[in-house]
Amino acid sequence: MRSRQRLVALGLVLAAALAQQPAEAIVVERIVAVVGDDPILLSDLRARAKPSLLQVQQRVRPGAEQAAAESQVFKDTLEVMIDQRLEAQAAERAGITVTPDEVENAFRNIANAQGLTTAEMFREAKARLGLTEQEYRDEIRRQILEGKMLQLRVKGRVRITEDDVKAMYERTLREERKRRDYRAAWIVLQIMPGSSPEAIAERKKLAAELVTRARAGEDFAALARAYSDEANTRDAGGDLGIRAPAGSPQAQQGQRPALAPDFENAVMPLDPGQVSDVIQVEKGLVIMKLVSRQPSRYTTYEAAKGEMVQRLQTEILEKAKRKWLDELKKRTHLDVRL
Template identity: 35%
Template structure:
């Protein structure tokens, strides 16, 4: 049977309309819109969610955000949503789509947090489940667009990785590294002279036992006032500049296996045992290649995305309401 060309075109148009329906859904009421990019709506509900996503990262330790700062965060949230909408509009033009099954699976995962469908619908509020689903579809479509237009274009060759290593070789040095254990006899800063003297005598007693050959792990475990007591005083690996000055100076005088004199710091008295020393050395290409590749891919991803968004901003109209 021969199908008329006109019928095929009508079907194609109808398919595109069905494809765009999830993207444009919930955009009927202009009161709900804060912006539009091409034909893609940005709703006040999406803005509220993005605002709340950013807010915890920007608030002070004691909570509370000034009115001016809230306005800055709102603008930041809207800028992110505009960028996302630009990607959605590009995806529409490329006739990309997200399978309903993928959207429904994401929605089901959210719905599972609620005891009943009624409770979930109540939580959706004025936006409604369908409105939220449409916003979710746009989010997933933007992710798919970025995957197609950016992620698949990120390609870093072995030659690029090696060239970066050779050019920045002096940055890939591992400093002199120590491994040590210690016993801390803590001295309260508010203690009096007699109390401090008692703590010093306690430290001297432990030092004497350590130098007499008593097991350092057990000495630390049963006597140290530091939380490292639970691992026998083991401080792990560290390098110069990572400890307080007096501790470091005492450490530099030791050879592996040796135990220091009492070392006084603001924390109290330390008894230090040097376990291991690894001299400064050049990190090899094989050791650094993975991290270098990750860094170069990140930079390339950011470069491609920035250039792409600049193109999209010139191509599509952005309306802020």
């Protein structure tokens, strides 16, 4: 009922403006989406997208690329606003509210965690994100409301076993490995164009022998100096220096070089000191050794267990949220006009 009244009120305001102003002077507020009976206005969308737009403007050069990035920001922000409007409507039906005290307590906790006063926190939000104090309060209120609705949705249904926690720990370690710098070395055995099958077989035999010798404990660097055909690294014992996984921020930002995919795929599963199988490439055979890897921040399973439980809870809540919102969308009239 409240939503329908809002639409009616908006229509009356526009009708009054039309009656009182010359046509050429009228600026009509654009509606970019309707959720149920609730409109989402372009001005609201622009206000909500402001922090993300500032980030785009800081990291993307002006032109077509920036325009495309800004367009995507508006689309993504509108999706979030639609979800939040659905949540707010569901909360209203369920009689769930957020009190001013709950918002104040949230701000105190956020400020204490950052070692700031609430006033300093508001100033930082303004400087860093372009958010006014009221916009920041509105955002925190939305987050608290969402948390309450999710707790109501999944209350009593979250079951986490020890096996679940261990699986999350292993998955986290695998994901973290994709971001950790490492040092690798190689031995390269060239196969000359036009080599006979016998010559190729001899090179493959030598490569297999070198793998066996290196895995048995023979000095990999000495083997590289004696056998590698790659002149740039042979004298350094095949040392390739410090590399970063191709998908890591270090590699994508140009802070560290990455290996070619075939070589990275061979190195990533290795632990320090381990040697790969022989890798056949277009011009020869390659043997990789992982010399070292940046230490994991997770020292033991027991030390990481609390964080893993939190990750699991967050994952379960996120899945429940997505399922719930999909159900709400099916039952609610949506009209997206962006």
